[in-house]
Amino acid sequence: MQKVLALAGSPRKRGNSDLLLDEVLKALTNQDVPTEKIYLCDLNIGGCIHCDYCYVHDKCSINDDMSVLYGKLRETNYLLFASPLFFLSMPSQAKAVIDRCQLFWSMKYIQHKKVAENTSPRRGIFIGVAGQKSRHLFDGIKATMKYVFDALDMEYYDNFLVNNTDSKGEVTQMAEVLREAHELGEKIAAEIKAQG
Numbered sequence: 169m170q171k172v173l174a175l176a177g178s179p180r181k182r183g184n185s186d187l188l189l190d191e192v193l194k195a196l197t198n199q200d201v202p203t204e205k206i207y208l209c210d211l212n213i214g215g216c217i218h219c220d221y222c223y224v225h226d227k228c229s230i231n232d233d234m235s236v237l238y239g240k241l242r243e244t245n246y247l248l249f250a251s252p253l254f255f256l257s258m259p260s261q262a263k264a265v266i267d268r269c270q271l272f273w274s275m276k277y278i279q280h281k282k283v284a285e286n287t288s289p290r291r292g293i294f295i296g297v298a299g300q301k302s303r304h305l306f307d308g309i310k311a312t313m314k315y316v317f318d319a320l321d322m323e324y325y326d327n328f329l330v331n332n333t334d335s336k337g338e339v340t341q342m343a344e345v346l347r348e349a350h351e352l353g354e355k356i357a358a359e360i361k362a363q364g
């Protein structure tokens with residue numbers, strides 16, 4: 169069965185985006201779907217230096233923990249990317265990963281090569297949390313995720329966005345939100361199981 173890759177983008181472990189991600193993962197695990205969760209803040213990943221090495225090679229010039237993620241991102245058909253909003257964008261640990269996905273953008277649009285070998289549909293799901301209330305908070309980060317999922321040859325399959333949530337672990341008090349996160353996991357599990 170296909171494995172779901174989950175990237176936790178917040179530097180605050182057991183924070184809101186992390187807990188929502190866990191709720192989705194719990195639903196997947198309950199349905200026996202294999203998952204792998206990685207805390208990006210535990211990895212040593214530097215920013216893209218725009219050296220353009222990836223315009224002519226299938227790899228990045230920087231040798232760090234992104235090398236491991238590159239393989240996982242190419243293999244997975246389901247990516248859960250969880251992040252809080254930091255200055256209307258994302259924490260630098262998560263943004264470094266996004267920028268290093270320039271490798272995939274180059275493979276796709278400059279080298280015209282396949283990003284993923286397997287032919288099953290690839291799907292990206294974004295889980296976002298923000299402290300403020302405005303309805304337009306997530307416009308920028310959604311555009312970023314659309315762009316990176318496209319570089320990864322993934323459909324921007326779904327969003328799970330929660331605003332007005334600031335204190336660490338506040339989502340544990342939001343029964344409805346947790347239920348909806350669980351349902352998202354169940355939906356993904358049902359699809360994966362249908363694909364066999």
Ligand SMILES: Cc1cc2nc3c(=O)[nH]c(=O)nc-3n(C[C@H](O)[C@H](O)[C@H](O)COP(=O)(O)O)c2cc1C
Pocket residue numbers: 178179180182183184185186251252253254255256257297298299300301305333334335336337
């Ligand atoms: C450096 C920093 C920048 C932030 N910028 C924003 C912001 O631009 N808009 C917003 O709504 N919340 C902002 N927040 C609040 C977080 O998005 C919010 O606390 C969220 O619940 C954190 O999620 P986490 O627990 O998963 O880390 C910011 C928090 C920090 C620490």
